[in-house]
Amino acid sequence: MADYKCEKVLPYSASSQGKKEQVEQMFDTIAEKYDPMNRLMSLGNDRTWRKKAILSLKELNPKKILDIATGTGDFAISAHHLLSPEKITGIDISEGMLNVGQQKIAKLDLTDHIVLQVGDSMQLDFDAQTFDAVTVAFGVRNFESLHKGLSEIYRVLKTGGVAVILELSEPENAFMKLGYKLYTKLVIPVLARFISKDTRAYNYLPQSIEAFPQGKEMKALLYECGFSQVEVKTFTCGSCSFYRAVK
Numbered sequence: 001m002a003d004y005k006c007e008k009v010l011p012y013s014a015s016s017q018g019k020k021e022q023v024e025q026m027f028d029t030i031a032e033k034y035d036p037m038n039r040l041m042s043l044g045n046d047r048t049w050r051k052k053a054i055l056s057l058k059e060l061n062p063k064k065i066l067d068i069a070t071g072t073g074d075f076a077i078s079a080h081h082l083l084s085p086e087k088i089t090g091i092d093i094s095e096g097m098l099n100v101g102q103q104k105i106a107k108l109d110l111t112d113h114i115v116l117q118v119g120d121s122m123q124l125d126f127d128a129q130t131f132d133a134v135t136v137a138f139g140v141r142n143f144e145s146l147h148k149g150l151s152e153i154y155r156v157l158k159t160g161g162v163a164v165i166l167e168l169s170e171p172e173n174a175f176m177k178l179g180y181k182l183y184t185k186l187v188i189p190v191l192a193r194f195i196s197k198d199t200r201a202y203n204y205l206p207q208s209i210e211a212f213p214q215g216k217e218m219k220a221l222l223y224e225c226g227f228s229q230v231e232v233k234t235f236t237c238g239s240c241s242f243y244r245a246v247k
């Protein structure tokens, strides 16, 4: 089983903690500012990307959905509105992110439909063949082991179930890539300093995107983990990649 470069990119390189603990600490620190930072950094595109990913599940009409790395719950909330499943379970390692999500879900009166709980993608606390669809938006980049995380998704999906993954990526076109690099290395750290006060978290962002396998490499990995009919699409000049895979 291959190791992936992204597994070695850490938020706090001077820390002796493992990737999971560092990622958890980072998201706990930025949780309150995560939503506004997300909107600003993606120039509002994050909502459209989530919507496109969720609508790819419309035909499947999933009843039980697991949203891994659910964070502040935006993907789960949109999936509820667009797909009306019976139940969405969102899991995340960061209690800080989940607390923000719980407040949003309570305010929207969706607590009977969306349940958020602490959980690690490396070891999903669910039986095999439990979910019709499993989703991960902007989370796989943080996994300690990409192969293990994707294999866990495969295990908990029902046969015929679908995994949908969204992840930030680097544009392939050289001109767009230059613009993207300038934006992530110069503009985002400044925004992070003013809004979230944790600049290290937002240095980790471009580094982990750069190290993450994208396109064909990610497609091959999904096949290696047992999936079939793997589809890849990119949005907004390649700055976001979408993967859809069937068990």
Ligand SMILES: C[S@@+](CC[C@H](N)C(=O)[O-])C[C@H]1O[C@@H](n2cnc3c(N)ncnc32)[C@H](O)[C@@H]1O
Binding pocket: 020, 023, 024, 027, 038, 068, 069, 070, 071, 072, 073, 074, 075, 091, 092, 093, 094, 097, 119, 120, 121, 122, 136, 137, 138, 139, 142, 143, 144
């Ligand atoms: C960039 S946020 C994405 C949140 C949300 N999915 C969205 O669309 O905005 C990444 C989330 O992944 C979570 N995460 C990272 N590693 C994880 C793991 N091993 N298991 C579960 N969640 C994890 C983080 O705590 C964080 O909340």
